[in-house]
Amino acid sequence: MKFRTCLLAVTAIVFITAGCENEEACLSNQHSVQAGFFSAWSQTDKDSTLNEVSLFGLEREDSIYTRESLSELFIPLDFERDTVSFAVVARTMKDTLRIAYQKELDFISRDCGYIFSFQIDTVWHSNAFIDSVAIEYTDIKYGETVENIKLYIY
Amino acid sequence: MGKPLKILSCTFISLFFLGQVLDAQKKVVTDQSGDGSSGGFTLGVNLEGPIGRIFDSDKAAFSAVTHIKFAQKWFFRGEAGFENLTFSPTNEQERSYTYESNGSFLKAGVLYDFFSVEEKGNNDNIFIGLNYGFAIQEHGSGSYTIENGYWGDFQGSMGEYVLNTHWLEIMAGPRTELLKNLYMGWTINMRIKVLQDNEKVLDPFSVPGFGNGDNTVNVGFSYVIEYFIPWRKNRE
Structure with missing residues (x-):
């Protein structure tokens, strides 16, 4: 009994320590505003797809999307500032989208570390092909995939 | 370690403990011929920390344990120890942050010995008990x-600060007298966090004596070797 207890206890320690702890899978790109395109002509919200859409930061040369057919955009926020401005281009038309937000440091878990959570304050836009913007859900939090804003287009 | 192997490991552990409990119950039924009571206390070490270091070299932990019998079937259990943790460069790279922690812990509680044996000189026990941990x-x-792939990564730091954690711990397991007054025992422990006064966003990677800082409930394992110091002579 004693020998067996001893032997099995040591074995159990080895297996418990090494075996029962799973590492968590971490999500990336959790700092983007999720925006959907909707028709401005429809009485009810109707998804719309725009062709040849490009998106880039106003002070940037590299784009997030380049001439793609899209029904939604993921617009990344800047950790160092509280406002970002983007150019949204659809074929030959170009609009400016400016988003003001607040950020807060969060700690996800010991495996995934730190992130920022955001709260959208205001969205401004020009009117080349964007009719209006509605903020549906102000929070941008880790693990959530909720549409934040609706872009109503002509 | 791959996922199938982890599942196999956990299955093995479950079967092992089930086997141990059944084995102990069998002994209770078949071996009822002794009395192992004597007054005194034990002083020993919990090998959970030193053994854990083999698998996680970032962590250094040690604790001392005592058992004091205060009634026929009842024991006081006390434990005090420390745990220091600093991420290795590999760990920092995997998790995108550095981490340092130094801490101490205390546990105190009662154990009930439900091992019934009448064999003379048999001082084995099977404990079940409740501890408070701090x-x-x-x-x-x-x-x-x-990381931010478009606008650029953000670099920051979180200065060191103090936090306290309180938990309850339910434990069960056998203890046997290997040599005269030298005991070896193990317990499986379920630790339930009840309070943590953390004023900042950083959660502890590991709470000394409690384990994984992300979890509200941790299951742990203690492996104790201790020496019995009598404070009165056994009645022969």
Whole structure:
């Protein structure tokens, strides 16, 4: 009994320590505003797809999307500032989208570390092909995939 | 370690403990011929920390344990120890932050021995008990990075600060007298966090004596070797 207890206890320690702890899978790109395109002509919200859409930061040369057919955009926020401005281009038309937000440091878990959570304050836009913007859900939090804003287009 | 192997490991552990409990119950039924009571206390070490270091070299932990019998079937159990943790460069790279923690813990509670044996000189026990645990630790992140593929990564730091954690611990397991007055025992422990006064966002990677800082409930394992110091002679 004693020998067996001893032997099995040591074995159990080895297996418990090494075996029962799973590492968590971490999500990336959790700092983007999720925006959907909707028709401005429809009485009810109707998804719309725009062709040849490009998106880039106003002070940037590299784009997030380049001439793609899209029904939604993921617009990344800047950790160092509280406002970002983007150019949204659809074929030959170009609009400016400016988003003001607040950020807060969060700690996800010991495996995934730190992130920022955001709260959208205001969205401004020009009117080349964007009719209006509605903020549906102000929070941008880790693990959530909720549409934040609706872009109503002509 | 691959996922199938982890599942196999956990299955093995479950079967092992089930087997141990059944084995102990069998002994209770078949071996009822002794009395192992005597007054005194034990002083020993919990090998959970030193053995854990084999698998996680970032962590250094040690604790001392005592058992004091205060009634026919009842024991006081006390434990005190420390745990220091600093991320290795590999760990920092995987998790995008550095982490340091130094802390100490205390546990105190009661154990009930439900091992019934009348064999003379048999001082074996099968314990089940409840402990209260308290840990104080200073921890922080010297640096952390939050990745942003478009606008650029954010670099920050979280200075060290002190936090306290309180938990309850349910434990069960056998203890046997290997040699005269030298005991070896193990317990499986379920630790339930009840309070943590953390004033900042950083959660502790590991709470001394409690384990994984992300979890509200941890299951742990203690392996104790201890020496019995009598304070009165056995009645022969």
